[in-house]
Amino acid sequence: MTAQSTEAQDKSAALFARAVELLPGGVNSPVRAFRGVGGTPRFIREAQGATMTDVDGRTYIDYVGSWGPMILGHADAAVIAALHDALARGTSYGAPTELECEIAEEIIDAVPSIEMVRMVNSGTEATMSAIRLARGATGRTKLVKFEGCYHGHGDSLLVKAGSGVATLGLPDSPGVPASVAQNTITAPFNDAEALAQVFDQHGADIAAVIIEPVVGNMGCVVPREGYLQAVRELCTRHGALLIFDEVMTGFRLARGGAQELYAVTPDLTTLGKIIGGGLPVGAYGGRRDLMNQIAPAGPVYQAGTLSGNPLAMTAGLTTLKRLRDKSVYEQLERTGARLCAGLGEAARAAGIQTVTNRVGSMFTTFFTDEPVNDWTAASKSDRDLYGRFFHAMLEAGIYLAPSQFEAAFIGLAHTDELLDRTVEAARAAFAQLRS
Ligand code: HOZ
Numbered sequence: 001m002t003a004q005s006t007e008a009q010d011k012s013a014a015l016f017a018r019a020v021e022l023l024p025g026g027v028n029s030p031v032r033a034f035r036g037v038g039g040t041p042r043f044i045r046e047a048q049g050a051t052m053t054d055v056d057g058r059t060y061i062d063y064v065g066s067w068g069p070m071i072l073g074h075a076d077a078a079v080i081a082a083l084h085d086a087l088a089r090g091t092s093y094g095a096p097t098e099l100e101c102e103i104a105e106e107i108i109d110a111v112p113s114i115e116m117v118r119m120v121n122s123g124t125e126a127t128m129s130a131i132r133l134a135r136g137a138t139g140r141t142k143l144v145k146f147e148g149c150y151h152g153h154g155d156s157l158l159v160k161a162g163s164g165v166a167t168l169g170l171p172d173s174p175g176v177p178a179s180v181a182q183n184t185i186t187a188p189f190n191d192a193e194a195l196a197q198v199f200d201q202h203g204a205d206i207a208a209v210i211i212e213p214v215v216g217n218m219g220c221v222v223p224r225e226g227y228l229q230a231v232r233e234l235c236t237r238h239g240a241l242l243i244f245d246e247v248m249t250g251f252r253l254a255r256g257g258a259q260e261l262y263a264v265t266p267d268l269t270t271l272g273k274i275i276g277g278g279l280p281v282g283a284y285g286g287r288r289d290l291m292n293q294i295a296p297a298g299p300v301y302q303a304g305t306l307s308g309n310p311l312a313m314t315a316g317l318t319t320l321k322r323l324r325d326k327s328v329y330e331q332l333e334r335t336g337a338r339l340c341a342g343l344g345e346a347a348r349a350a351g352i353q354t355v356t357n358r359v360g361s362m363f364t365t366f367f368t369d370e371p372v373n374d375w376t377a378a379s380k381s382d383r384d385l386y387g388r389f390f391h392a393m394l395e396a397g398i399y400l401a402p403s404q405f406e407a408a409f410i411g412l413a414h415t416d417e418l419l420d421r422t423v424e425a426a427r428a429a430f431a432q433l434r435s
Pocket of ligand 1: 029032067163164215406
């Protein structure tokens with residue numbers, strides 16, 4: 001990857017030099033280190049609406065959105081006001097609050113499969129806990145996940161994973177015991193026949209199938225028509241639980257997430273990102289009979305000091321209440337379509353082969369000439385070209401994910417004017433790639 005010479009001696013570069021002495025790789029989450037695109041990460045000073053400003057005063061139109069949560073935009077006035085109010089009443093009690101009932105009611109009302117919910121502190125915690133519950137409830141051990149899907153960094157899940165591990169070329173991780181990894185079976189996404197074969201071989205041992213119903217962590221990859229229904233049917237037939245990892249897609253693709261959009265009901269669902277309104281949060285929920293197996297209602301243990309934290313619940317609840325309005329998703333569909341049509345047209349005009357996958361406000365442009373329906377196809381995208389495109393866009397004030405294998409997100413604060421500026425910047429960036 002080519003480092004960008006223009007960012008040689010700025011405050012971000014100085015901060016990064018300081019950070020690499022203090023934090024592994026200079027960051028607290030790997031993709032942020034820009035290793036997928038080369039160069040030095042921009043250190044952010046503040047963010048407002050659809051834009052972020054770095055420590056050198058450069059402002060960017062933001063399509064990372066804190067990796068998904070910022071559907072309302074940064075520093076949303078209602079969220080900030082609610083947080084101010086909550087702050088004055090204390091930051092953590094370690095005891096139940098009415099807020100936890102309110103957000104649970106909101107989630108249960110919205111997400112078709114969720115009859116009861118447990119709040120946790122991150123998506124990783126949600127998926128780890130959902131898997132433990134699935135194993136506890138079925139008395140089975142094996143787990144099926146799909147190549148290129150990422151469900152956080154739990155031991156069972158770092159097998160052929162996407163997101164940061166794919167970005168760094170480390171789809172499996174040292175430190176995961178072979179005895180744990182051998183209980184995770186992988187299958188290609190979007191291939192119901194391959195999953196049927198896995199069930200034919202291991203059916204009686206499979207506790208759960210976990211899937212990103214629309215993948216965000218190999219870039220955005222869309223399920224083929226009927227695929228999620230086929231996955232549901234196979235799980236039911238073999239007595240395995242179906243877990244939808246809707247950490248990214250929950251409240252993003254529809255109020256009820258991908259399961260509402262595709263009308264497929266999983267047994268368990270994991271959530272995160274949007275439900276915390278930008279504060280650290282996760283949740284898992286599902287059928288009442290399953291959720292009642294979680295301690296203290298049942299024997300499957302899971303706990304957390306900061307779970308249900310009043311600030312996270314406040315930011316999340318304020319965000320979710322705004323998403324009751326159906327016009328939110330109509331707007332996001334319209335803006336997503338407008339932006340992606342513009343990006344496709346800009347690439348074609350420059351003679352650059354791209355494929356843009358999108359569902360609503362979640363999308364990825366791959367640098368390839370073949371359809372991207374699974375990890376095999378996603379991994380063929382030209383990552384050097386993505387890196388050059390990324391930096392050309394960054395220089396033009398557009399902040400994309402510093403990895404080909406992450407989805408981009410549009411929020412309610414992305415106006416047509418900002419989208420059109422993005423397309424103009426892309427036109428110039430694609431043209432640069434030809435030289
Ligand atoms: N891996 C997460 C997104 N898919 C988070 C990346 C980050 O926060 O740096």
